[in-house]
């Protein structure tokens with residue numbers, strides 16, 4: 001087992017960094033976590049990436065290992081299948097498994113992140129420092145340059161073992177870029193996404209089937225919706241950036257309303273804030289990041305999206321990052337030091353992470369075309385990609 005004497009720094013208190021620090025603390029390590037954002041438990045943050053997430057077996061397994069699965073599932077809504085919404089006509093239900101026990105779960109990203117931070121701090125070994133942005137890293141030396149976002153002051157953290165869990169745009173990964181043995185590819189999808197809300201019905205009721213992931217497959221674009229605990233659904237519209245039907249073509253409220261009326265009439269009737277939300281909310285980018293090596297000696301290791309960002313269509317980015325934490329934890333038991341641990345970790349995870357990344361892109365095509373049934377598409381001259 002690597003020494004408990006080492007100074008450990010986790011960069012990023014997102015989903016993966018928070019869970020990782022909890023795992024490390026349970027092994028007796030003292031951990032400092034540097035997070036560039038304010039504490040989301042005290043300040044409301046701007047709407048960012050998906051409001052809710054699908055958590056499935058690999059993610060739940062990682063939570064179970066640290067005794068958190070049961071509590072997380074209390075806040076989750078089981079989704080037992082997909083409900084496919086055609087342009088007109090009857091909905092089609094596609095169950096995920098033979099019976100209801102086979103399902104995925106919709107869970108609030110914000111709740112889960114806050115929960116994991118609190119659980120990590122409750123170990124007494126984790127200190128999360130907010131508004132601390134890592135601006136540079138010397139991955140071989142274990143040195144981090146950190147800017148205090150409140151005061152603008154810069155300081156250095158030295159002689160530390162660095163865990164880079166700072167997401168798809170990772171500063172830790174970028175600092176590894178000049179190393180001669182380091183390679184990274186970053187592929188941006190030609191689609192962006194926008195979140196929209198179906199509010200709860202009367203008395204907090206669900207206005208569509210609660211226990212399902214809803215999909216409106218339309219060929220080159222699609223809409224999906226996941227249920228939230230309060231009776232609402234968060235919808236995500238995936239559209240090409242440019243082309244005949246794209247973010248570029250939806251520049252006015254009228255164009256947007258006409259588009260929804262034609263392509264998603266049942267959803268339009270349930271999204272009263274369509275125009276306001278569409279034009280006020282940010283449009284998200286999606287990227288696949290593959291890189292290698294994920295480590296520098298026994299000093300620096302990348303995990304989660306920092307090592308392997310994937311597009312969301314397989315619902316596996318966070319799940320895969322949580323699995324990283326569980327695998328690393330298992331290796332801590334059997335490996336002698338950090339270098340051996342990091343090396344074994346990369347051997348175990350890299351091929352799997354790359355495979356999941358490729359499957360996620362493939363599943364985009366499967367989801368947006370769904371059954372290939374022309375009822376769903378109403379292409380009207382739109383190229384099917």
Ligand code: FAD
Pocket residue numbers: 011012013014015016017034035036037049050052053054055132133134135165166167168169170171193236284286303304305306310311312314315316317318319320321
């Ligand atoms: P992040 O969540 O990005 O967290 C990184 C943290 O690091 C953040 O808190 C950030 O503020 C901090 N940080 C960044 N830079 C610095 C810096 N320089 N210094 C200090 N701190 C820094 N996955 C699923 O499993 N299921 C789903 O259903 C799902 N749906 C998704 C839907 C969408 C639309 C998108 C975009 C993604 C989805 N994902 C899903 C993927 C999932 O969101 C990511 O895989 C997951 O958030 C990765 O967690 P992370 O902790 O590695 O990175």
